[in-house]
Each structure stands twice: as structure tokens, then as C-alpha cells.
Amino acid sequence: MEVSEKVKVLQDLIKIHSVNGNEVEVARYLQKLLANHGIDSKVDEFGDRRANLIAEIGTGESKKILGLTGHQDTVAVPNPDRWQHDPFGGEISGDYIFGRGAADMKSGLAAQAIVLIELKEAGQLPSGTVRFIATAGEELGTPGAYRLQKQGVADDLDALVVGEPTGGNVIFAHSGSMNYRVTSYGKSCHSSHPQNGINAIEGLLKFIEEEKHLFDNTKDDQYLGKVQHSITVIDGGSQVNTIPDSASLQGNIRPTASFNNVKVADRLNDALEYINHTTPFQLELVDYRMKLATQLVVNKKRHSA
Ligand SMILES: [Zn+2]
Structure with a gap:
């Protein structure tokens, strides 16, 4: 994927209003993006415009499964007038992209979807499975994750990478809430x-x-x-x-x-x-x-x- 294409994916995601809901629009966007690159996915719709998305790539030769996960919702924008950039504009200024969820965590979500696409495009399908799990409602009550837990979507994972922003560092522990x-x-x-x-x-x-x-x-x-x-x-x-x-x-x-x-x-x-x-x-x-x-x-x- 060209860099400009990847940046556009993030801009597109930021432009979708998914403040504490409306994840179905994000999920449908991701589904279409993945489908354009020959990757099937499942949109798991529930409630009022809520949805998770699950996609997998890999040859399945090995039983190992690596999960990649991110949430599709964002926190609210209480004072939009105080923003210097449109919170839903995905505007670029210098080396930065601005918008609600630019960091937390549509960038992580975009990166994970792009990983799947690039592995597929490079013909480097993992010998096990990489499972991409995009969830709904992480910022409030985690209804999407609870739903996926009931479906057993994470039961067989060997490891899980969460795409939350961590200042560019890989970290392995997180406080509770x-x-x-x-x-x-x-x-x-x-x-x-x-x-x-x-x-x-x-x-x-x-x-x-x-x-x-x-x-x-x-x-x-x-x-x-x-x-x-x-x-x-x-x-x-x-x-x-x-x-x-x-x-x-x-x-x-x-x-x-x-x-x-x-x-x-x-x-x-x-x-x-x-x-x-x-x-x-x-x-x-x-x-x-x-x-x-x-x-x-x-x-x-x-x-x-
Ligand atoms: Zn987050």
C-alpha cells in the first residue's frame, strides 16, 4: 500500500463520527477496505448501530493464532469550538494528523487493518492465523468486547496485540480501571x-x-x-x-x-x-x-x- 493510501485510511476513519457509538459505519468501512484487498470479514451488528468486526488471514498450517485488536468508538468532543482543527476533519498539518480518535485509537485500528492487507499483498500469509478484532464501545461499558467474549472469539488466541496508543512504545501491562x-x-x-x-x-x-x-x-x-x-x-x-x-x-x-x-x-x-x-x-x-x-x-x- 502506498503511504498516501494508508494516511487516507486513517483520515477516512477519523471522518466517521463514532463517538461512543455508531461503530457499524467504521466496521462497514473496514469491511469494504479489506474486501478491496481480497480479505473476508464479518460485521457483527448489535443494538443501535453498534458492531464489531472480525477478519482473519493465514494459511492455518500452524494452530497458533495471534490476535490484533482495537476499538472503533471514540470519546466525546465536549468543546468542539476550542479545537484548532475540525475534530472530524482528519486534517494534516506538518507531520501530524488531527482529529478525535487520531491517537485513541483509529490510528491503531488503521495500522492493524493495513497489516493484514500488506501481508496478503506481499504473499506473506502467516503459517498460523492473524485474527483482527475491531470492537464496539470500549470507551463506555465495553458492550462489544463482552459480546465477543460470549462468542468465544478470544478463547483460542495465543497472544493479543492491542493497538492503544502507548507513546510509540511496546508495553505488556496495563492498569485496571x-x-x-x-x-x-x-x-x-x-x-x-x-x-x-x-x-x-x-x-x-x-x-x-x-x-x-x-x-x-x-x-x-x-x-x-x-x-x-x-x-x-x-x-x-x-x-x-x-x-x-x-x-x-x-x-x-x-x-x-x-x-x-x-x-x-x-x-x-x-x-x-x-x-x-x-x-x-x-x-x-x-x-x-x-x-x-x-x-x-x-x-x-x-x-x-
Ligand atoms: Zn482507546
């Missing part, structure tokens, strides 16, 4: 007499202060380094002249092998217990986007309004 939500309960009253209420937003502020240092003294993982953690969504109050009786926030934590999910969950629970026992605020951990082996211990005492 834990999403959680904390709700703070207070007591509502009119803002003219705030002393009669308990401002739930201030309860969240206590948690935000605690969270900042919650993982300071955790053991660094030899490959993954520190536990990374952030508060990313905050939501509270409904009317400007009312002290809010509830407010919530969401955060994301990246557990490592050295400081795993259970230890992370224990820390979160400890922080909430500390706040609930030392302040008038009552905080509750209400949602984990992960399966935990431990039971959550939370203080559910609430103030009545």
Missing part, C-alpha cells in the same frame, strides 16, 4: 438561613480533599507505577436559592497489580467512614462499575430534610 460514584446527603433549607441546613456540596468537598491524598502512600507497581486517580464528574444542587440536600460525584481509579481493586475499594470506604464519623456530612458509595469480591460497607444514615 474502576469507576465509582459518591453521593453526599445533607439537609435542604432556604439559602437565606443556611445555618438551618447541611450543604451536601460541602460534603463532596470534604471527599475531594481526602481523595487528593488517598493513594499517596500506596506501593508503586514495578511496571505500572502509581495508582492514578481522578474525580471527573460533579453534580449537585437544583436551585440557586436552596441549600442542596444531595450532591454526587464520579471518579476513576487505575488499580495496579501491587495495589489492586480490593485495596482501592477499602481505601474509598475508609475515606467515607472517616468523613461520616467526623463531619455532619453523610456520604455513600453508590455505584461501582466493576465486580468486587468484597462486600461494600457503607454508612447509610441520612439526614431528613
